[in-house]
Amino acid sequence: xxxxxxxxxxxxxxxxxxxxxxxxxxxxxxxxxxxxxxxxxxxxxxxxxxxxxxxxxxxxxxxxxxxxxxxxxxxxxxxxxxxxxxxxxxxxxxxxxxxxxxxxxxxxxxxxxxxxxxxxxxxxxxxxxxxxxxxxxxxxxxxxxxxxxxxxxxxxxxxxxxxxxxxxxxxxxxxxxxxxxxxxxxxxxxxxxxxxxxxxxxxxxxxxxxxxxxxxxxxxxxxxxxxxxxxxxxxxxxxxxxxxxxxxxxxxxxxxxxxxxxxxxxxxxxxxxxxxxxxxxxx
Amino acid sequence: xxxxxxxxxxxxxxxxxxxxxxxxxxxxxxxxxxxxxxxxxxxxxxxxxxxxxxxxxxxxxxxxxxxxxxxxxxxxxxxxxxxxxxxxxxxxxxxxxxxxxxxxxxxxxxxxxxxxxxxxxxxxxxxxxxxxxxxxxxxxxxxxxxxxxxxxxxxxxxxxxxxxxxxxxxxxxxxxxxxxxxxxxxxxxxxxxxxxxxxxxxxxxxxxxxxxxxxxxxxxxxxxxxxxxxxxxxxxxxxxxxxxxxxxxxxxxxxxx
Ligand SMILES: Nc1ncnc2c1ncn2[C@@H]1O[C@H](COP(=O)(O)OP(=O)(O)OP(=O)(O)O)[C@@H](O)[C@H]1O
Ligand SMILES: [Mg+2]
Numbered sequence: 001x002x003x004x005x006x007x008x009x010x011x012x013x014x015x016x017x018x019x020x021x022x023x024x025x026x027x028x029x030x031x032x033x034x035x036x037x038x039x040x041x042x043x044x045x046x047x048x049x050x051x052x053x054x055x056x057x058x059x060x061x062x063x064x065x066x067x068x069x070x071x072x073x074x075x076x077x078x079x080x081x082x083x084x085x086x087x088x089x090x091x092x093x094x095x096x097x098x099x100x101x102x103x104x105x106x107x108x109x110x111x112x113x114x115x116x117x118x119x120x121x122x123x124x125x126x127x128x129x130x131x132x133x134x135x136x137x138x139x140x141x142x143x144x145x146x147x148x149x150x151x152x153x154x155x156x157x158x159x160x161x162x163x164x165x166x167x168x169x170x171x172x173x174x175x176x177x178x179x180x181x182x183x184x185x186x187x188x189x190x191x192x193x194x195x196x197x198x199x200x201x202x203x204x205x206x207x208x209x210x211x212x213x214x215x216x217x218x219x220x221x222x223x224x225x226x227x228x229x230x231x232x233x234x235x236x237x238x239x240x241x242x243x244x245x246x247x248x249x250x251x252x253x254x255x256x257x258x259x260x261x262x263x264x265x266x267x268x269x270x271x272x273x274x275x276x277x278x279x280x281x282x283x
Numbered sequence: 284x285x286x287x288x289x290x291x292x293x294x295x296x297x298x299x300x301x302x303x304x305x306x307x308x309x310x311x312x313x314x315x316x317x318x319x320x321x322x323x324x325x326x327x328x329x330x331x332x333x334x335x336x337x338x339x340x341x342x343x344x345x346x347x348x349x350x351x352x353x354x355x356x357x358x359x360x361x362x363x364x365x366x367x368x369x370x371x372x373x374x375x376x377x378x379x380x381x382x383x384x385x386x387x388x389x390x391x392x393x394x395x396x397x398x399x400x401x402x403x404x405x406x407x408x409x410x411x412x413x414x415x416x417x418x419x420x421x422x423x424x425x426x427x428x429x430x431x432x433x434x435x436x437x438x439x440x441x442x443x444x445x446x447x448x449x450x451x452x453x454x455x456x457x458x459x460x461x462x463x464x465x466x467x468x469x470x471x472x473x474x475x476x477x478x479x480x481x482x483x484x485x486x487x488x489x490x491x492x493x494x495x496x497x498x499x500x501x502x503x504x505x506x507x508x509x510x511x512x513x514x515x516x517x518x519x520x521x522x523x524x525x526x527x528x529x530x531x532x533x534x535x536x537x538x539x540x
Contacts, residue, residue, distance in 0.1 A: 168343050170383050170386075172377070174385065176377035177453055178369045178370065180369060180399075183399050187387075
């Protein structure tokens with residue numbers, strides 16, 4: 001009897017602990033989103049997202065930060081494409097050719113884990129040193145380079161996890177028909193595609209919101225970038241730069257944060273929708 | 284249209300270990316052509332591993348080492364290079380324990396193997412092939428109206444027969460079945476059993492089963508495996524009804540009583 005009491009008490013205590021933890025997380029999310037929404041909406045206007053900074057930009061409301069929005073897209077879209085082109089073959093390689101846990105595959109995986117663990121600021125500093133070495137200015141190109149460095153390990157790591165969900169039976173079934181590894185990739189592709197897409201969109205979402213990586217490498221500018229070698233403003237760096245400045249900048253910082261949040265949320269919602277679509281088609 | 288399988292499958296002095304642990308020791312078998320060979324033995328004795336060696340589906344196993352040879356019509360699959368391996372595997376069809384339809388339509392599941400080997404390139408030829416093999420496994424009438432639908436929607440028993448049709452479509456000479464009926468209800472497993480009996484005219488069938496009554500019903504030849512060694516082999520009736528070896532006797536009586 002007392003033993004049952006004790007177990008029930010244990011159950012209740014643990015449930016309260018779990019509930020509190022969940023509430024803390026929810027509270028944090030609500031307050032962050034709330035702050036950004038309330039302050040961002042107050043400052044955000046159509047002009048801010050549709051125009052470049054005007055002449056009076058630094059002292060009064062004049063123009064908008066379209067340059068930062070475009071800058072973020074200029075940096076992230078090519079980086080996402082390049083990142084996907086690099087990481088997808090790597091994922092296939094370690095899935096199909098290095099499926100067995102051998103020394104080589106262990107070292108490859110370890111290497112990607114290390115890459116994944118390196119903070120973006122270190123990537124930024126590394127890319128900056130390289131750029132200084134070759135005499136390159138902070139530019140869109142620099143931003144793209146470091147963002148690729150950021151996206152690739154994230155995608156490979158989640159891709160590797162996803163690839164592990166491919167049942168051995170399926171691989172065996174395809175092999176037993178006399179398929180090559182490459183042909184097998186095409187069959188299991190459909191199985192891992194939704195997961196890879198999610199991983200891709202989430203990685204892009206993380207990359208687009210990262211200020212540390214682009215701080216040294218993409219620079220900042222009130223002008224829109226016209227070529228790969230122009231420096232460019234990006235949304236996270238805009239938030240970083242403006243938040244502690246006097247008016248009218250903090251309002252802009254919240255507006256930029258809101259735009260950034262909407263972009264990232266769109267990406268993660270899109271990934272969910274697409275995943276659901278594809279899995280439903282496959283079932 | 285009876286077409287005798289001409290090829291032979293011989294296991295010669297096969298030794299396998301996984302992560303240093305010996306799993307198969309000194310295996311020598313000659314699988315009789317156009318017969319059903321049943322491999323029986325207690326759980327963990329290496330039946331599945333032996334079956335996997337026959338078409339070298341061992342690449343996904345960590346720490347796998349293999350010595351000896353598995354000769355498919357005289358060609359050793361153990362040492363075959365990638366090019367020959369693919370061709371040799373085509374000769375050996377596999378019906379897995381759990382059916383695993385490929386993530387594509389019912390039609391494409393059967394057609395896939397033919398496509399990768401460049402067989403039946405004309406559309407009507409492929410249509411005929413798909414119909415022929417689905418009919419052969421008794422699935423055609425059940426699925427002919429939904430050939431373009433995903434294969435995963437089929438019932439488990441239907442999936443199992445689809446996997447068999449998929450293997451048959453690449454025209455193998457041998458069929459390996461690892462407890463192919465263990466996930467099925469009695470009626471579906473009966474269907475598969477009858478199918479095997481019918482198929483042995485054209486193919487050499489090697490199956491693993493835990494259901495001794497099933498082995499008794501359909502086996503022509505039996506191999507009794509114990510702790511990675513072949514303890515007894517011979518005509519099924521002789522091995523099952525009057526085993527010579529003490530271990531076989533005990534195993535059989537344990538399961539019959
Ligand atoms: N991937 C693996 N890694 C390590 N050991 C393995 C692996 N696969 C099989 N083994 C070992 O090899 C031995 C034989 O396994 P196998 O699957 O061939 O047995 P089995 O006769 O098919 O058993 P069952 O009747 O239960 O299916 C077992 O001792 C098992 O632990
Ligand atoms: Mg087994």
